[in-house]
Amino acid sequence: MSCYSVLKEKGLRVTLQRRLILDYIHDNKDHITAESIINHVHSKFPQVNKSTIYRTLDLLEKNDCVFKSKSQDKTIYHHAEEGHHHHLVCNRCGKTFDYDEDVLLPVKKKLEKTLGFQINLNHLIMNGLCKECRNLK
């Protein structure tokens, strides 16, 4: 679990609270909401404060251990393994799907050429309808 060494390298401490949160995110390959993380931590240690959880999530994001994004109204987190930062989220069933980073490279290049704008693909979530849900209606 390399996140622990990342923390230690930077002089950050590996606390019970951080282990609870990190392990939970690593055990869940899907996107998870802040709410579900809070629930999980509270189910094991109810006395852990929610502000600690939010601060831990911010810290993990700053150190590239998790990715944080907004999907509709909710804040969503997922673990940060290489090559898995790009997500599609279905507006109907809520499931997430990965896509190949290369798909967006031409867009990135074109926007840099024409507008000089450098988009950050790591934090990009695209919403829509997945295959199954499209067939339902």
Add this chain to the structure above:
Amino acid sequence: MSCYSVLKEKGLRVTLQRRLILDYIHDNKDHITAESIINHVHSKFPQVNKSTIYRTLDLLEKNDCVFKSKSQDKTIYHHAEEGHHHHLVCNRCGKTFDYDEDVLLPVKKKLEKTLGFQINLNHLIMNGLCKECRNLK
């Protein structure tokens, strides 16, 4: 101002509060924050409640009169004229930039072919660094 007729058609009422908000959004071509909308309405009628404003914005979004999106931590609204739904938001200065819808069409088509996922381009905001801000650092 077709939004008024949209409301009337659906049996929704055109109230002072809704006129204030609609007119303000129509007069502003840029993205505007919920905060600036609240400030504007309060500058004319301080007694209007903020929950009314949020509810009105949700209603206008549901009826396709405005678009609502998240940029970083803020909620952002803009009027819904055809061909202006696609935005880049700079993470440093907060300015917004439009881009041509066509840029993303190949991506949309590819994802539909390979994954069957139908992305909704209307609500897509991409974050990054604009030309000016890139040059600053």
Add this chain to the structure above:
DNA sequence: ATTATTATTGCAATCTGGTGCAATAAAGAT
């Protein structure tokens, strides 16, 4: 013009996410 209907509003309370600060505890030094 007045009345009846019901969509809309204001209010109070709530929820999510975030902040300053004093108390606490992890990890290194002794």
Add this chain to the structure above:
DNA sequence: ATCTTTATTGCACCAGATTGCAATAATAAT
């Protein structure tokens, strides 16, 4: 094993956004 340093936590509080409900007011019917 104990002490010291200071990163981290819990607490209390705050801001933005949201909701249930009773009061209000926009529109249709008379």
